[in-house]
Amino acid sequence: xxxxxxxxxxxxxxxxxxxxxxxxxxxxxxxxxxxxxxxxxxxxxxxxxxxxxxxxxxxxxxxxxxxxxxxxxxxxxxxxxxxxxxxxxxxxxxxxxxxxxxxxxxxxxxxxxxxxxxxxxxxxxxxxxxxxxxxxxxxxxxxxxxxxxxxxxxxxxxxxxxxxxxxxxxxxxxxxxxxxxxxxxxxxxxxxxxxxxxxxxxxxxxxxxxxxxxxxxxxxxxxxxxxxxxxxxxxxxxxxxxxxxxxxxxxxxxxxxxxxxxxxxxxxxxxxxxxxxxxxxxxxxxxxxxxxxxxxxxxxxxxxxxxxxxxxxxxxxxxxxxxxxxxxxxxxxxxxxxxxxxxxxxxxxxxxxxxxxxxxxxxxxxxxxxxxxxxxxxxx
Amino acid sequence: xxxxxxxxxxxxxxxxxxxxxxxxxxxxxxxxxxxxxxxxxxxxxxxxxxxxxxxxxxxxxxxxxxxxxxxxxxxxxxxxxxxxxxxxxxxxxxxxxxxxxxxxxxxxxxxxxxxxxxxxxxxxxxxxxxxxxxxxxxxxxxxxxxxxxxxxxxxxxxxxxxxxxxxxxxxxxxxxxxxxxxxxxxxxxxxxxxxxxxxxxxxxxxxxxxxxxxxxxxxxxxxxxxxxxxxxxxxxxxxxxxxxxxxxxxxxxxxxxxxxxxxxxxxxxxx
Numbered sequence: 090x091x092x093x094x095x096x097x098x099x100x101x102x103x104x105x106x107x108x109x110x111x112x113x114x115x116x117x118x119x120x121x122x123x124x125x126x127x128x129x130x131x132x133x134x135x136x137x138x139x140x141x142x143x144x145x146x147x148x149x150x151x152x153x154x155x156x157x158x159x160x161x162x163x164x165x166x167x168x169x170x171x172x173x174x175x176x177x178x179x180x181x182x183x184x185x186x187x188x189x190x191x192x193x194x195x196x197x198x199x200x201x202x203x204x205x206x207x208x209x210x211x212x213x214x215x216x217x218x219x220x221x222x223x224x225x226x227x228x229x230x231x232x233x234x235x236x237x238x239x240x241x242x243x244x245x246x247x248x249x250x251x252x253x254x255x256x257x258x259x260x261x262x263x264x265x266x267x268x269x270x271x272x273x274x275x276x277x278x279x280x281x282x283x284x285x286x287x288x289x290x291x292x293x294x295x296x297x298x299x300x301x302x303x304x305x306x307x308x309x310x311x312x313x314x315x316x317x318x319x320x321x322x323x324x325x326x327x328x329x330x331x332x333x334x335x336x337x338x339x340x341x342x343x344x345x346x347x348x349x350x351x352x353x354x355x356x357x358x359x360x361x362x363x364x365x366x367x368x369x370x371x372x373x374x375x376x377x378x379x380x381x382x383x384x385x386x387x388x389x390x391x392x393x394x395x396x397x398x399x400x401x402x403x404x405x406x407x408x409x410x411x412x413x414x415x416x417x418x419x420x421x422x423x424x425x426x427x428x429x430x431x432x433x434x435x436x437x438x439x440x441x442x443x444x445x446x447x448x449x450x451x452x453x454x455x456x457x458x459x460x461x462x463x464x465x466x467x468x469x
Numbered sequence: 470x471x472x473x474x475x476x477x478x479x480x481x482x483x484x485x486x487x488x489x490x491x492x493x494x495x496x497x498x499x500x501x502x503x504x505x506x507x508x509x510x511x512x513x514x515x516x517x518x519x520x521x522x523x524x525x526x527x528x529x530x531x532x533x534x535x536x537x538x539x540x541x542x543x544x545x546x547x548x549x550x551x552x553x554x555x556x557x558x559x560x561x562x563x564x565x566x567x568x569x570x571x572x573x574x575x576x577x578x579x580x581x582x583x584x585x586x587x588x589x590x591x592x593x594x595x596x597x598x599x600x601x602x603x604x605x606x607x608x609x610x611x612x613x614x615x616x617x618x619x620x621x622x623x624x625x626x627x628x629x630x631x632x633x634x635x636x637x638x639x640x641x642x643x644x645x646x647x648x649x650x651x652x653x654x655x656x657x658x659x660x661x662x663x664x665x666x667x668x669x670x671x672x673x674x675x676x677x678x679x680x681x682x683x684x685x686x687x688x689x690x691x692x693x694x695x696x697x698x699x700x701x702x703x704x705x706x707x708x709x710x711x712x713x714x715x716x717x718x719x720x721x722x723x724x725x726x727x728x729x730x731x732x733x734x735x736x737x738x739x740x
Contacts, residue, residue, distance in 0.1 A: 104702075104704070105703075107699060107703075108696060111695060111696050111699070114692060115689050115692050115693060118689045118692070119689055121680060122686050122689070123682075129681075223676075223677075223678075227676075229675070278588055279591060280590065280591065281592055302673065303673050304672070314673070430675040430676060432675075435671060435677060439667075439677070442667055446660055446664055453653050453656075453657060456653070457653070461558075
């Protein structure tokens with residue numbers, strides 16, 4: 090038993106295993122960076138790619154490489170690498186201490202190098218731990234709000250919500266109101282974006298905050314980062330035969346940028362349209378100079394193949410008849426998309442990242458000093 | 470791009486081309502005096518290159534680090550500067566310039582072809598982490614590029630040890646050590662770049678690591694150089710093997726800098 094454990098320890102701590110695992114991580118990462126990944130691409134895009142590359146797909150799909158960084162192969166490899174790093178570091182520590190006592194870590198010519206090596210490798214373990222916590226316990230949500238709209242922090246109010254497999258679902262239930270969106274443009278490019286928000290519990294005072302790109306707002310452990318800003322026209326749609334009101338709400342549009350040009354568009358996936366296999370695509374045009382003063386709403390009705398069957402455009406406070414419907418464009422507000430994150434692994438990962446840097450510097454600075462001091466020897 | 474910047478940019482290019490031509494002439498004819506002229510030209514080119522960067526900064530109203538042209542302009546400036554500083558303190562073999570100059574020239578040309586219009590600095594770039602992230606990325610690139618130069622000459626010397634033109638170069642063992650040392654320096658800067666990028670990403674996107682293609686390629690390059698350092702320490706992979714690993718490393722690094730969009734879109738702007 091002891092021999093078996095010794096052999097196992099030897100294998101687990103071997104540098105050859107470490108190098109092999111690093112190579113496997115490199116290969117999986119390269120696949121993850123080159124293949125369309127679930128979560129980044131739509132299922133339709135991935136299917137199209139797979140259809141165009143049948144051989145690669147048949148080889149790599151069984152390995153889970155279209156979801157490379159969540160695949161069993163990747164998780165097992167990284168876990169093994171963590172075990173390898175830990176055993177290797179502990180054995181090295183034991184060896185150093187056995188040969189020269191604990192003092193070797195803090196005194197003598199190799200002290201900084203030894204300490205650096207150990208700090209570097211232990212910080213990698215910490216990084217693996219932080220990463221594992223992030224993967225297992227993170228909540229990553231997305232919400233799009235129109236000015237004046239209130240968001241209650243609950244599961245169903247997110248447009249997209251991804252939670253780690255180990256996370257026990259828990260929502261705070263507070264209210265967040267988007268008060269105002271501010272954008273400043275130069276030469277057609279946004280140079281400043283900000284969202285003024287107000288938070289409120291079921292009872293209690295209102296707290297005001299500003300969220301800017303690069304300046305998230307943290308409330309009750311949730312980080313709100315500003316993803317993008319756009320427009321929300323208020324659109325009323327009536328069936329022009331029966332006069333039945335189908336839609337009367339603000340529709341937050343996605344922002345599409347092509348250099349300094351912008352368009353804002355989205356489609357209304359309402360049951361009434363889906364039943365008829367229709368899409369109603371709403372666009373604000375043109376992007377540049379009319380949006381504030383003379384916004385124009387363009388409506389396209391498309392069939393299931395994306396063919397436009399009817400279209401028209403209407404200025405603000407106007408009505409238009411398109412296909413079987415009457416459209417009214419009654420108001421225009423700005424909208425903001427906010428990413429809402431709760432990542433319990435971040436603090437650990439951040440500490441680990443700083444320790445990794447300290448470890449690398451401690452490991453190599455004595456060597457570098459020596460290289461600079463050496464004269465008449467080989468070139469640097 | 471202002472008229473002054475256009476003139477300074479092309480003057481820089483011509484001086485670098487001149488420095489390379491003189492250097493290669495000196496390498497072929499083994500005339501030592503020409504080397505000094507090549508070096509002088511390289512310093513002059515770097516001075517004009519600095520002027521291009523300053524002009525761009527003043528005209529654009531922000532540090533030139535927001536698009537491919539600007540990033541490549543700064544990146545090549547760092548690479549040439551690093552080389553010249555290390556040459557000045559006699560810590561690098563001067564002929565490595567024969568690898569560094571063409572790489573810098575190609576990077577500059579690619580940047581120029583990708584568009585030189587001045588774009589206002591978007592909100593995503595308005596972070597103190599931008600400068601740290603970009604500077605250390607290019608310092609890493611500069612050190613790795615010099616290591617690649619050493620690896621190229623090492624392979625040439627190993628292939629043709631008696632070659633007359635290669636006699637002036639250091640011994641293969643010295644080139645091997647030089648390559649290793651520059652990779653260590655690149656690795657340290659690469660680590661700072663990754664750490665600063667992760668902290669910035671947390672502020673910008675809410676998550677410190679998203680596995681987007683650019684950051685993944687950057688991690689792949691980092692892991693590859695970590696592999697190099699471990700293989701060298703624990704398996705004794707030196708000389709020829711180390712040189713080939715160095716060459717493969719620069720290819721991976723080049724993908725992470727310029728090739729990511731070949732495989733698909735990325736939200737992460739790179740050079």
